[in-house]
Amino acid sequence: MSELRSDSLKxxxxxxxxxxxxxxxxSLWIGEGQGRTQWHEHHAHQLAVALSGxxxxxxEAEGAWTAYEGAIVPGKCAHQFEIDGAASLAHLFIEPxxxxxxxxxxRYGSNSVAELPAAGARAAARLLSEALQSSQLAKDMVEAATLAVAELCETAIKPAEELDPRLTRALEYIRSNIRNSLSLSEVASAIALSESRFRHLFVAGTGSSFRAYLLWLRINLAIEAAMTGASWTDAAHEAGFADSAHLTRTHKRMFGFEPTAVRLHTIV
Incomplete structure (x- = not known):
């Protein structure tokens, strides 16, 4: 992970x-926000769509700000995000x-922030807004989010080639055991590869280091626990963090703000 920059002026x-x-x-993050994040980066691609505003x-720390109705931030791209005033937004995080x-x-590359086609961004915003207004049930929101992603891909989601089946097995093993202590050697052994070969396969296939990927899964587990009413301390322990301070540092590094800055509504 590259060194993230500070923003002492604001x-x-x-x-x-x-x-x-x-x-x-x-995952889909949907709601209202305002202000500026700190510099951050995350494993997943981020599709940001304005529902209003x-x-x-x-x-770049000294670079110009660019305004969008819809944008994609590729995984591992350090960036800042700002809302001038207040806006309703949807953020779709899609693991690469x-x-x-x-x-x-x-479709969009993996180097820097790219603008989403206006028609696609507006169609995605409409899908998500209608689902939020009519239901808010998890299954309906996930269905709307999946349709929105397909809209922004502008095609049926059929990649040119599949993941290496060994990596697929490794990812399944990690997800099944994420609440336990996991090591690179353990997962490599589970798919019958040496540590060095597995490390190369993992980075090539996911774009992230093994440790960064584990932290991404764990921060999402913690947020999911908080969405069901757990305190951040309990959520940290449930997701495998040493304590809530470790969770807070990870959240700031991946999302640019502390978890307590956002008021989460319980979902059903």
């Missing part, structure tokens, strides 16, 4: 409220090794 003051919906390989991104993630990489 510290992060992000505040927001909303809901987070999870499915394997992705607009937002800005930048990827999934079918949808590979389709997004093929």
């Amino acid at each position: 510290p992060a003051m992000t505040r927001g409220s909303g809901r987070v919906y999870f499915w394997q390989g992705g 607009s937002f800005r991104f930048r990827t 090794e999934t079918r949808a993630g590979r389709a997004l990489t093929a």
Whole structure:
């Protein structure tokens, strides 16, 4: 993970409220927010869509801000996010090794923030807004999110090539055991590879180090626990963090703000 920059002139003051919906390989964050994040980066691709208002991104500390109705931030791309005033937003986080993630990489690249086609961004916003207004049930929101991602891919999600089956088995093993202590050697042994060969396979297939990927899964587990009413301390322990301070540091590094800055509504 690259060194993230500080922003001493205007510290992060992000505040927001909303809901987070999870499915394997992705999540939808939807609600209201304001302010600026600190510099951060995360494993997943981020599709940001304005439901009302607009937002800005930048990827260089002294660089210009660019306003968007819809944008994609590729995984591992350090960036800042800002809302001038208040806005309603949807953020779709899609892991790059999934079918949808590979389709997004093929369409938009993996180097820097890219603008989403206006028609696709508006169609995605409409799908998500209608689902939020009519249901808010997890199954309905996940269905709307999946349709929105397909809309932004502008194609059926069919990648040119499949993941290496050994990596697929490794990812399944990690997800099945994520609440336990996991090591690179343990997972390599589970799929009958040497540590060095597995490390190479993992980075090539996911774009992340083994440790960064584990932290990404664990921070999502913690957020999911908080969505069901757990305290952040309990959520940290449930997800395998040493304590809530470790969870907070990880959350800030991946999302640019502390977890307590966002008021999460319980989902059903």
